[in-house]
Amino acid sequence: PDRADTSRALRFPPGFVWGAATAAYQIEGAAAEDGRTPSIWDTFSHTPGRVHNGDTGDIAADHYHRFRDDVALMADLSLGAYRFSVSWPRVQPTGRGPAVQRGLDFYRKLTDELLERGITPVLTLYHWDLPQDLEDVGGWTVRDTTERFAEYAGIVAGALGDRVTYWTTLNEPWCSAFLGYGSGVHAPGRTDPESALKAVHHLNLAHGKAIGVLRSALPATARTSITLNLHQVRPASGSAADLDAARRIDAVGNRVFLGPLFNGDYPADLLADTAHLVDWEALVHGGDLAEISRPIDLMGINYYTPTLVSDGRARTDGPELPRNDGHGGGTGSPWPGSEHVAFHLPPGETTAMRWAVDSTGLYDLLMRVARERPDLPLMVTENGAAYDDYVSPEGAVNDPERIAYVHSHLAAVHRAIADGADVRGYFLWSLMDNFEWAYGYSKRFGAVYVDFASQARIPKRSARWYAEVARDNVLQDLPEEDGKS
Ligand code: GBH
Numbered sequence: 001p002d003r004a005d006t007s008r009a010l011r012f013p014p015g016f017v018w019g020a021a022t023a024a025y026q027i028e029g030a031a032a033e034d035g036r037t038p039s040i041w042d043t044f045s046h047t048p049g050r051v052h053n054g055d056t057g058d059i060a061a062d063h064y065h066r067f068r069d070d071v072a073l074m075a076d077l078s079l080g081a082y083r084f085s086v087s088w089p090r091v092q093p094t095g096r097g098p099a100v101q102r103g104l105d106f107y108r109k110l111t112d113e114l115l116e117r118g119i120t121p122v123l124t125l126y127h128w129d130l131p132q133d134l135e136d137v138g139g140w141t142v143r144d145t146t147e148r149f150a151e152y153a154g155i156v157a158g159a160l161g162d163r164v165t166y167w168t169t170l171n172e173p174w175c176s177a178f179l180g181y182g183s184g185v186h187a188p189g190r191t192d193p194e195s196a197l198k199a200v201h202h203l204n205l206a207h208g209k210a211i212g213v214l215r216s217a218l219p220a221t222a223r224t225s226i227t228l229n230l231h232q233v234r235p236a237s238g239s240a241a242d243l244d245a246a247r248r249i250d251a252v253g254n255r256v257f258l259g260p261l262f263n264g265d266y267p268a269d270l271l272a273d274t275a276h277l278v279d280w281e282a283l284v285h286g287g288d289l290a291e292i293s294r295p296i297d298l299m300g301i302n303y304y305t306p307t308l309v310s311d312g313r314a315r316t317d318g319p320e321l322p323r324n325d326g327h328g329g330g331t332g333s334p335w336p337g338s339e340h341v342a343f344h345l346p347p348g349e350t351t352a353m354r355w356a357v358d359s360t361g362l363y364d365l366l367m368r369v370a371r372e373r374p375d376l377p378l379m380v381t382e383n384g385a386a387y388d389d390y391v392s393p394e395g396a397v398n399d400p401e402r403i404a405y406v407h408s409h410l411a412a413v414h415r416a417i418a419d420g421a422d423v424r425g426y427f428l429w430s431l432m433d434n435f436e437w438a439y440g441y442s443k444r445f446g447a448v449y450v451d452f453a454s455q456a457r458i459p460k461r462s463a464r465w466y467a468e469v470a471r472d473n474v475l476q477d478l479p480e481e482d483g484k485s
Contacts, residue, residue, distance in 0.1 A: 010414040012473045020447060025041045037093035037131065040129065042132065079431075081425065107160060122381075130188075139199070154213045161218045179334055191330070196334070204260050233307045236310035252274070258372065301380055321345065380426045434446065
């Protein structure tokens, strides 16, 4: 891009929320403390061969014991908001019955600490850690789990409703359903397309029921939402076959959520594409769609990289593109009914995840949702990048690539706002290095470096840079040495 075009400070709207995000299993550790029992991620990570290097979340970043220091660090970094998740098995170990007070106390202390420092808590009820006892009776493939989730939502709302304004039901239900029950790369590691489709409906329904519970349990000032990892799907060519591949991935990656949420219906093409895999009529009961489409106050969007697809059976035109499995490994497919679609690595730079760096994808995604629902405020609830960070002999972590990545994506958010998208905030993934699911501790997404042997925290250069952006509410042009992307 022409630097002359971009060399100006981008001011964000007054009140724009600057935050960072984490998730319980990825940072808390203390896996067996204060009554917590295993979640599906404890079981999965302790199963040999499932997670890189046999890593587990047993200790993780030990945030359960270090939360006061971590909140002090957030204040130091001028964060206005902190997005975290509640560990279901810490609060309600078997997924049913009475709550464990010590579990709830942790989140009371955490949110008090945040509020004392003027940091707005943004709470997610479910970031993938289903109590193992619920998985043992079917997990997300069974309808009862939706009732269990609604009950759990009521418990947390009762305990924290007086101090938390922002409530998110689910983080990335696409991952829970299709990586958990389809590809098997995430817990519980099942690889059955029918189970994945049942899971996706039950996750949608669990969200809807929880919204109902939150609405009645929380004060009118509370803001409710769901966070989706929507896919910015692009066809590899204009051929009819590639366009159909893109339509299919848009259906089972995006519209499977947006349809019921926004229109109270599953898209007809999705039902047709998957009719041979699941009995939708038996799965979706009367009244379910009305529950799922209950109004929400805000939509969270997580974005990392675009999704480039072709018809893997009949590709004749367009450039040869390297393959990318589209789901980070796993033996099953996370795309039930569309297993023939091929995924490609978009051209250009990649991060340590081998994900393409493409900020236009974020712009396009925000504009798409804004066009569909102009009335609905949006938040970027996750965006960020893993790079091979290391501590220099002087004890510093210099990560210019992460600065360039975040800079370009913030510029995309700014452009979307200028073009009419109602984006209210941005949360960097992640506050600190953590347990990166199937990759264990091998991938570092943090603004803060964590030495997992000593648990020392070292803010990376990107953290200092982000702190300035947050403090000033302005994105300055990057100095030449930090490059552009
Ligand atoms: C999020 O998930 C999670 O919410 C968070 O917990 C996690 O730590 C973070 O992102 C980083 O991974 O194989 O090239 O086609 C990310 C969900 C789903 C995003 C798969 C990338 C495919 C990329 N991811 N997707 S590719």
